Amino acid sequence: MADLKYYDVILKPIVTEKSMSTMGEKKYTFSVHPEATKNQIKEAVEKMFTGAKVEKVNTINMDGKTRRRGNIEGKTSKVKKAIVQLTEDSAEIEIFSGL
Secondary structure (H helix, E strand, O other): OOOOOHHHHEEEEOOOHHHHHHHHHOEEEEEEOOOOOHHHHHHHHHHHOOOOOEEEEEEEEEOOOEEEEOOEEEEOOOEEEEEEEEOOOOOOOHHHOOO
16 A cells, blocks of 8 residues: 555546536546545545535546557556545535636
């Protein structure tokens, strides 16, 4: 298990049509470090965004896709996504408010 600090856990927010539609239910989607646990993700969201209280965290491990370039075959890197559900009395996350 990697010794991750809270600012290393969340890599970037994922902004897609599906993730934007779930924001009304206070669900936010992030790309996270592949070795991060649910407890580390919860702690990172609560520390990085003031007023955010996490109810639950769902994680998705996605394997890399096989890509070809001519005769050479390779794989893209693995990705881990986290869908964070905030509590009802929690504050909104500011980075998504202007979208």
